[in-house]
Amino acid sequence: MLDRVLGSNPIEGEIARPVRLIAAMRYSMLGGGKRLRPFLAIETARLFGHEDEGALRVGAAIECLHGYSLVHDDLPAMDDDDLRRGRPTLHRAFDEATAILAGDALQTLAFDLLADPRTDADPLVRAELVLGLARASGLGGMAGGQMFDLQAETESLDETAIRRLQAMKTGALIRFSCEAGAILGRASTEDRARIRRFGEIIGLAFQLADDILDETATPEALGKATGKDSSRGKGTLVGLYGVARVRAMLDAQVVEAEALLAPFGERAATLIESARFVADREM
C-alpha cells in the first residue's frame, strides 16, 4: 500500500510529476522500518471486525506522518543525523531543500489519504481520522514534543517533564494508531477509551525500550546513531533510574496492556504479542 500510494499519487490532469520529490519520498518511506504504527492501526481495526483497503490506507497515512517527522528531525538544524535505518538520511542522500520539501509533502499526503473517500465511505469517520491525526502531530503532540526535545538539550528535566515530552513526541502518534483502528471499526465509546489507554501504554513502552536501546545497543544493530541522548545530556528515564529499573517499569506496562485487552479474549492475541514485542525489541 505504501509503495502504491507513493507511486501513483493523486496528481491532476495537466500537472507534471515532480520526479525528484517523489523519489525522495520513496527513499525515506520504502527503506525499511518496523511499521509498528500501521501494524497497530490495522490490527486494532481487525479487532473490531474491520478489515479492508481502508485500514491499509490509514496505516499508510500514519506511516507517512511518522516518516515526515523522521526526515525533519534528522535535518542538520535539528538532530543532524547521518544515518537512519542503516542508510544515509534523506538530506545526505539527496539534499537539504529536497528533504524539507519531502517531509512537508509526506505530511500533506497523510491527510490526503485519510480524507479520501476510498479510505472510508462515511465522511464522519474520515473527518474524525483527520482530526485525530492532526491532534497527534500538532502543538499538543509530535511537533510540540519535538520543540521540548530541542529545548531539553539545554535544560535538565525531571521525571514529570520527561514523561510529558515523550507522551507528546512519540506517545501521541502511537496512541492514535490504535485509536484510528477503533474509529474505523466503529468501536463503542467504552472500547475506544480502552484502546486509547492501550495505545498510551504501548507508546510509553516503545519509548522506554528506545531509551534502553539508545544506552545499550550498537549503531550497527539499530541502523542509527546510539548514545546520543545521554551524550547530549538529554533526560531519559534510563538516565534517571538506570536500565534495570526501567526494564521493570516496562514489564509492568506489558502486564497492564494485557489486562486491558483481556475482555477481547483470543481475538486480541496478536495485539497483546505486539506489546511484548515493543517492550523486548532489540532494534
Add this chain to the structure above:
Amino acid sequence: MLDRVLGSNPIEGEIARPVRLIAAMRYSMLGGGKRLRPFLAIETARLFGHEDEGALRVGAAIECLHGYSLVHDDLPAMDDDDLRRGRPTLHRAFDEATAILAGDALQTLAFDLLADPRTDADPLVRAELVLGLARASGLGGMAGGQMFDLQAETESLDETAIRRLQAMKTGALIRFSCEAGAILGRASTEDRARIRRFGEIIGLAFQLADDILDETATPEALGKATGKDSSRGKGTLVGLYGVARVRAMLDAQVVEAEALLAPFGERAATLIESARFVADREM
C-alpha cells in the same frame, strides 16, 4: 480569528504548551500580509449566502498553510531570505530548527481547523475541505511547484513549464481558497466549476503581478527582496515577454474574471474588485 486560533490552541489536558513554538507561529502569522486567500474564501462563501464563524476558520486554515509555505521557502536551504513583510524572516528572528517546526505545526494546524466540527456541522463538507487543501498543497500543488522552482535555478523553462510551475506553486492554493467558499456555501456543481475557474484566473493574475513587482518594485515597498528571480535566472513570463506584454495579459485575465462572475450580478461586486486589486497591486 487567526489570532484566536494561534492563541488558544487545542492542546489536551495534561500536556504542556510549547511556548516558544507558539510564539514562532504567531510571529510568522500575525505580522501582516495581504490575507488575500482568506478574503477569497470568505467572500466566495458569502456569495452563496454562507456567512459564519466556519468561513473565518476556513480562511484561517488556508492562511496557516500559506504561512507554513513562506516559512519553509525562506529557509537557508531553500530561498535563503532574510526579509519577509518588512521584518526578519522566522529563522532569522528565532532559529532554523524552530522555523522548520513552526512551519510543520502550521501545516498541521490548517488540517486541524478544517476537520474540526466547529468549522461545519456536515462532516462531508469538512472532509471535502481537507481533501481540497491537501491536493492544493501536496505533490500536484504547492510542494510539487516548489520542487520545480528549486530545479528552475539550474534549468531554463519555456512558457508552458513556467505556467505549470506557477499554477502548482501559487495557483493551486488560490484556486482552492475560492473553491473552499463554494464548498462551504453548498454551491451547485456548475457554480462550483465557475468559481474554480475564477480562482484559477486570480491565481494566474496574482503570479503575473508578482513577477512584475519582482522586476519593478523596491524591497522597501514590497517588504522582501526583489529582483531575485531574474538574478537567479529563474524563468518568469516577464523575463520572456517583458513587463508591457505581461501587463496586457493581466488585463485580459481581469476581463475574463469579470465575465465569469457576471451571472452573480451585484452580489459579486467585491470579488470582481478583488480581481482588479490583485492585478494592479503595488505590494
